[in-house]
Amino acid sequence: MKRLAVVDVNLCVGCQGCLFACARRFGDAGLSRSAIHVKSAGGIERGFIVTVCRACLDPPCAKVCPTDALKPRPGGGVILNPQKCIGCGNCKEACTINAVFWDEDTNKPAICTHCGYCVDFCPYGVLKLEEREGGISV
Amino acid sequence: MISEDPLRTVLYIDLSKRSFWTEDRRDLFEQYIGGTGVAINLLQKECRQNANPLGPDNPIIFAVGPLTGVFPLASKTVALFKSPLTGNLGESHAGGRSATAIRMAGYGAIVIKGASETPVYLVIDSDKVHFKDASALWGLKSSFTVGRIIREQEDGAGLRTIMRIGGAGEKMVSYACVITETYRHFGRLGLGAVFGSKKLKAISVSGRRRIKVENPKTYRELYKEVFNRTVKSPAMKKYHDLGTAVNISPLNELKALPTENLKQNSFDQAGGISGESIAEKYLGRRVACSHCPVSCIHLATYREPYASEPYFYKTTMVGYDYELIYSFGTMLKISSPEGLLKILDEVEKYGLDVMSTGVALAWATEAQERNLIPSEGDVNGAKLRLQWGDYDTYIKAIEYLTDQPNDFYKALARGVSYASSKYGGSEFALSFGGNEMPGYHTGPAAHIGHLIGSRHSHLDGAGYSIDQQNLKEPGKSTPENIAKALIDEEKWRQILSSLTICFFARGIYDIDTVLKTLSVLGYKLTKDDLTRIGSEILREKYQFKIREGFNPRNITIPKRILETPSPHGVISEDTIRKGVESATDLLEKL
Ligand code: SF4
Ligand code: SF4
Ligand code: SF4
Numbered sequence: 267m268k269r270l271a272v273v274d275v276n277l278c279v280g281c282q283g284c285l286f287a288c289a290r291r292f293g294d295a296g297l298s299r300s301a302i303h304v305k306s307a308g309g310i311e312r313g314f315i316v317t318v319c320r321a322c323l324d325p326p327c328a329k330v331c332p333t334d335a336l337k338p339r340p341g342g343g344v345i346l347n348p349q350k351c352i353g354c355g356n357c358k359e360a361c362t363i364n365a366v367f368w369d370e371d372t373n374k375p376a377i378c379t380h381c382g383y384c385v386d387f388c389p390y391g392v393l394k395l396e397e398r399e400g401g402i403s404v
Numbered sequence: 405m406i407s408e409d410p411l412r413t414v415l416y417i418d419l420s421k422r423s424f425w426t427e428d429r430r431d432l433f434e435q436y437i438g439g440t441g442v443a444i445n446l447l448q449k450e451c452r453q454n455a456n457p458l459g460p461d462n463p464i465i466f467a468v469g470p471l472t473g474v475f476p477l478a479s480k481t482v483a484l485f486k487s488p489l490t491g492n493l494g495e496s497h498a499g500g501r502s503a504t505a506i507r508m509a510g511y512g513a514i515v516i517k518g519a520s521e522t523p524v525y526l527v528i529d530s531d532k533v534h535f536k537d538a539s540a541l542w543g544l545k546s547s548f549t550v551g552r553i554i555r556e557q558e559d560g561a562g563l564r565t566i567m568r569i570g571g572a573g574e575k576m577v578s579y580a581c582v583i584t585e586t587y588r589h590f591g592r593l594g595l596g597a598v599f600g601s602k603k604l605k606a607i608s609v610s611g612r613r614r615i616k617v618e619n620p621k622t623y624r625e626l627y628k629e630v631f632n633r634t635v636k637s638p639a640m641k642k643y644h645d646l647g648t649a650v651n652i653s654p655l656n657e658l659k660a661l662p663t664e665n666l667k668q669n670s671f672d673q674a675g676g677i678s679g680e681s682i683a684e685k686y687l688g689r690r691v692a693c694s695h696c697p698v699s700c701i702h703l704a705t706y707r708e709p710y711a712s713e714p715y716f717y718k719t720t721m722v723g724y725d726y727e728l729i730y731s732f733g734t735m736l737k738i739s740s741p742e743g744l745l746k747i748l749d750e751v752e753k754y755g756l757d758v759m760s761t762g763v764a765l766a767w768a769t770e771a772q773e774r775n776l777i778p779s780e781g782d783v784n785g786a787k788l789r790l791q792w793g794d795y796d797t798y799i800k801a802i803e804y805l806t807d808q809p810n811d812f813y814k815a816l817a818r819g820v821s822y823a824s825s826k827y828g829g830s831e832f833a834l835s836f837g838g839n840e841m842p843g844y845h846t847g848p849a850a851h852i853g854h855l856i857g858s859r860h861s862h863l864d865g866a867g868y869s870i871d872q873q874n875l876k877e878p879g880k881s882t883p884e885n886i887a888k889a890l891i892d893e894e895k896w897r898q899i900l901s902s903l904t905i906c907f908f909a910r911g912i913y914d915i916d917t918v919l920k921t922l923s924v925l926g927y928k929l930t931k932d933d934l935t936r937i938g939s940e941i942l943r944e945k946y947q948f949k950i951r952e953g954f955n956p957r958n959i960t961i962p963k964r965i966l967e968t969p970s971p972h973g974v975i976s977e978d979t980i981r982k983g984v985e986s987a988t989d990l991l992e993k994l
Contacts, residue, residue: 279690279691279692279699280691280692280694281692281693281694281695281696281697281698281699282501282504282692282694282695283476283631283695283697286473286695289614290623290624290627292620293617293620293621293623293624294614294615294616294617294620295473295474295614295615295616295617295623296473296474296507296508296612296613296614296615297473297508297563297612297613297614298612298613298614299614300612303562304562305561305562305563306561306562308555309551309552309555309586310585310586310587310691311586311587311689311703311720311721313689368612369612369614370530370612370613371613371614386628387631387697389635389697389699390699
């Protein structure tokens with residue numbers, strides 16, 4: 267299974283192309299469903315922090331889901347079943363790296379599926395889809 | 405447009421009453437697209453005739469367009485207001501995250517009316533507007549510090565824009581700017597002073613809206629096509645690699661680079677401050693506006709030693725661009741790149757428009773040379789003798805422009821047109837319709853454009869580019885042809901700025917691309933519609949200018965531009981007058 271990874275955050279220019287790309291997976295423009303985030307490291311002169319789901323093998327977000335709407339995904343990370351999700355926001359709180367985002371329109375989490383759609387819209391090679399080696403999250 | 409598109413929502417904020425409300429203006433966005441088109445209509449309505457630009461009757465209008473947050477490079481916010489510098493139309497565009505933030509917060513435009521009695525900053529977080537006490541921020545001269553404090557206080561990191569003013573805006577310097585994301589600006593025509601007059605220190609906006617499109621599949625494909633064209637385009641590569649600073653060397657060679665208050669047309673020491681040279685030695689980082697793959701923003705690393713302690717340095721990132729190098733480097737003959745970066749950092753700190761400030765100081769230097777300002781330039785008894793290239797003294801002068809400790813700096817803070825009306829020296833005051841000159845002495849088209857353009861800047865009709873084309877075919881350089889080319893370009897630019905597309909991307913967004921991208925959002929427009937709408941918007945802008953006192957038939961030509969030769973030779977007054985005349989005829993027929 268593949269997962270999304272940040273190759274070199276220092277290459278990031280903060281263009282947010284990846285954020286908009288992620289939302290476009292569903293055919294929408296805008297950002298509500300985006301599952302990736304970029305912010306400055308305290309002022310853009312210091313560069314950026316790119317937050318993507320790490321594809322945990324033992325995902326804390328899934329453990330706190332009261333309805334089993336989040337299921338561990340083979341190869342790491344989670345899969346969301348929106349029908350089961352009640353919008354409690356536990357997963358958002360549980361993710362250690364704040365990689366669960368919130369879709370205000372549906373009142374459900376926006377979760378990275380490690381599809382790699384964003385990779386093609388990062389002009390600077392910050393992101394890549396990599397084959398996960400071994401069983402340990404690095 | 406698609407019926408649920410939040411673009412149609414206009415947010416009104418009244419600072420006097422501390423209230424806000426929204427209005428559905430789908431009609432406006434359908435008729436005038438967005439950006440400039442919508443904003444000029446709102447300004448006509450909200451700004452009372454003869455309103456004091458620094459009074460509560462002068463509204464601030466921000467507008468974005470349908471493509472913002474939907475396609476790349478629709479990354480600008482248009483701000484319209486009545487300019488304290490020219491007394492008529494104030495129009496300024498800025499990128500950063502401002503445009504996507506406004507669109508993602510769910511608005512097509514924001515209208516700020518009235519004035520606050522006490523310092524305030526606004527936080528616009530989707531459908532909520534918070535009026536926050538800014539007493540603790542008022543008096544902070546450094547725009548950097550304001551940004552830092554609000555970043556710590558408010559949510560929305562990564563998605564928000566923080567528009568703010570420094571000391572110059574508070575003190576209502578007529579060409580104070582508004583800074584957004586530290587390195588982008590509503591630079592020209594004094595929006596910062598309008599903020600200051602309303603006691604408005606900053607505005608933070610953020611949101612994460614969804615925008616529906618007509619056909620997701622077509623949308624995704626078209627996006628990919630526009631994106632791929634952008635990243636492969638050699639034109640965009642130029643902006644990415646060296647940025648606009650790449651133009652220093654060619655314009656210098658062409659002898660079109662205003663130097664020493666345009667006593668000269670080239671700078672023999674430009675080598676050290678060229679785009680290539682600064683990039684090689686100082687470029688530290690490149691950043692992008694939100695939703696723009698190009699990343700043309702170039703930040704230089706400037707290291708300044710502390711005098712008090714050895715091996716102790718302050719390291720700052722300083723944004724630079726062609727216009728900045730022109731207005732401080734060549735106009736003031738600062739050939740030391742470090743001196744240049746140091747002074748640019750100061751200008752950024754106080755929040756002044758770099759172009760106007762550089763031109764104002766260039767005029768002041770020459771006026772002092774000619775003894776037009778006997779002792780008035782001195783502050784508290786101390787002599788402040790401005791000298792070409794002496795950046796430490798210029799840094800002091802920038803502080804004085806902000807603080808205005810005497811009559812001379814008070815006058816200079818109102819622009820060169822005003823200062824020269826008081827002290828003389830209007831022959832070498834490089835003011836065009838009240839706005840200070842941008843960095844192009846390329847020939848008659850540039851100057852005709854600055855004189856009649858709706859913003860009196862190089863951004864109106866791109867006269868500099870017409871001049872350069874005409875060098876190849878000198879026969880074309882007649883006043884009538886120039887006027888027509890300028891007005892045609894201005895008309896098309898109204899469409900681009902109504903879509904809030906960055907002008908650097910004008911090669912990507914040709915008319916067919918514009919129509920295709922708009923159709924994704926449910927706009928059913930034709931080429932003819934765009935041509936008509938472009939003319940209408942331009943007409944509305946001139947109506948506003950004329951209503952507020954602008955008279956294209958009575959313009960002042962700075963003599964200096966007729967003395968120093970351009971690549972087209974010495975420009976004759978007759979050519980300029982005829983060009984302005986025919987442009988005015990065309991404008992009246994719009
Ligand atoms: S969302 Fe966070 S917790 Fe869940 S799998 Fe991804 S990184 Fe781990
Ligand atoms: S891999 Fe797919 S789901 Fe994850 S951030 Fe990129 S586009 Fe979004
Ligand atoms: S697309 Fe790439 S460069 Fe742009 S913000 Fe995302 S990671 Fe950074």
